[in-house]
Amino acid sequence: MKKYIISKTVVAVCLFLLLVVISACGSGNGNTVDKNAGTSSTENKDDSKQVEITFANWIAVEDATKTVFEDLVATFEAANPNIKVKSIGIPFAQFKDQVLVNSAGGSAPDIMMSNQAFAPAFVGAGIVQPLDELLGNEIIDDIVEASRTGATYNGKVMSMPWAPHPNALFWNKTLFAKAGLDPEKSPTTWAEVEEIATKIAALGNTEDGKPVYGIGIDNGSDSNSGSKFWIPYLSYGGNYLTDGKLTFDQGTALEESLGFVQRMAAGKISPVGADTKILRGLFSTGSLGMFIDGDFGRNVFRTSSGKGEAFDKEWGVTTVPVNKTGSSETVFTEHQLLISEQTKNPEAAAAFVKFLVSKEAMIMYHKSNGVMSARKSLAQLPEMNEDDYAKVFNKQMSTATAFPNSNPKFDEAMKNVASMLQLVTVGNETPANAIKYVMPKIKELYE
């Protein structure tokens, strides 16, 4: 009898759970669901018909950009009532892989957001189409030269530069004052940077016991850390490629810049093993004297500090100090927009891209997040230069160097550069040895 009851219970549980399955099959999420997520749901054969375009991005789900993204889409849809934009939010860390899987699976999004590191993979996989004709000369010829270079593959513009992020120097005025320095005077040379950073690090701890560092030099272990190393490297006169050939280790720039990173780490002037995300947190909590970061820094610091706009008074921003080249050397990262090769609605997709890089949209985006435009005509607008913060980044953009991302091996090369940084900071190897161990691997990538 007992066994009979048990078997009945097992069967009942099985049936109940099966009911869950069946109801799940029929219900979806209760919202309107596009069962064919990536592809356009309606072909744009008739202009009067409603067209849905899909936009793969990561800004629609991040707190800092979610609201402005919704506003941008609403503004576009109001002006283009026959086009509906469906956002496909993908986490940033998995973005590249997911877009490639969707595209290879035949359900590519119509438009995809990208950065300069993802774009070569999308172009290399042949999942995007040239934009020269779709966007027209008025927009293509208006792209800032450095951005255009990074977006051009075999003579064709494959990605539309949307928001460039040149890196400039942030400094903490409170720590400057505590170290006996003029809080309103930023360093103008790398020698001054080193001197000031040493003085700030000598403060020891903050009032609440957190260690104080003079400067944050990214020496993490991923390719982003390798890319960030370009800033000191360029300032020492480095030249990564010459006429397409690898010249990374030629001259003294590589050894000298690695030496600088090593001095900062060994003297505990810069935290060892910290990547940019950690450094942003340290700057936000008043533990870092100086830090080189992009124009999105202000928003990140406001959020991470927990002080909002009030935190703006505690820091200043200026162009990266000069070193051996005599020029303010820096790099820029960039958000870009690409149109899928598989899209059934190229005109509608192009209309949305044109809108996102238009004056109206860029001013909206700039007001909410301080981003800049990659279009020459817009970068100079008073609305895009309304305060010193915007002016510094617009000025910095004029000397910023684009990464040679069109080479698909670049990302791997930067991982190796990060290994070099680890060797001189964590491994205490001399710069010469670090170069000796790692350079062959980088050269191999470019052979």
Place this chain on the structure above:
Amino acid sequence: MGKNAILKSTSNYILLAITMVCFLFPIYWIIVTSLQSNNDLFQFPPKFFDLNITLDSYMAVFKDIDFLRFYRNTVVVAAGATALSLFVSIFAGYAFSRFKFKGSNLLLTSFLSTQMFPVITLLIGLYSIYSSFGLLNTYLALILANTTTALPFSIMLMKLFFDGISKELEEAAEIDGASRWKILFKIIIPLTKPGILAISIYAFLVSWDDFIFGLTLTSDLGMRTLSSGLSMKYFGEFSYNWSGASAAAVVATLPLVLVFMFFQKYMVAGLTAGGVKG
């Protein structure tokens, strides 16, 4: 107790303590991270003790509609995949155990071989299939995908259980006039209760923890499950909300811990019983 025995016992305890710390420290770290503000977390090197405790991140998690939606989706998917795995593995396991036919061993091996491929290598193929059947962004897609992950091991385990039950028992019931279905439901299945519970727990754990299917087969925020949804909400391009992510992780893990606490004896019994009898 001799000197050597004491030494051996002490070193064993030390080894166990070290192992325990290695396993428990990540849990401790997630919990303390969830109980601090991001502002306090951002210090380098990190602080392990003497912390400023706050429940702000938990409050934020419970107020977050998206998080609750991820939770609901995960419950539906995990329950559905568990049910389906159970249903299929019981019948498949019984069939593999009782009906020997040409190629049955090969068929069983081919079931198991699906677990030998890294999921990532199958992803494009799976995505294409689900896309062509219009299953993207549905619970069914996630339930099927997680079931296929859980099934090979579940079938094998059930087969081992059925193998351990004497065929004479079925023959006796047959002589008494019981049909094959009646024998299965009234005699055989009740005897495999530990195995059924073990499979249920296993399939539930596999589905609850899934990240890659939840990420690939859904694109609507409203259809995301916990792992993929949390990755999207808390780990941004420029900064990570460590405290929020840890609080969400703790809340998301609680059901699993409870399920395991209540059923672990069945899981262990199920796994070992199946192993011995096999």
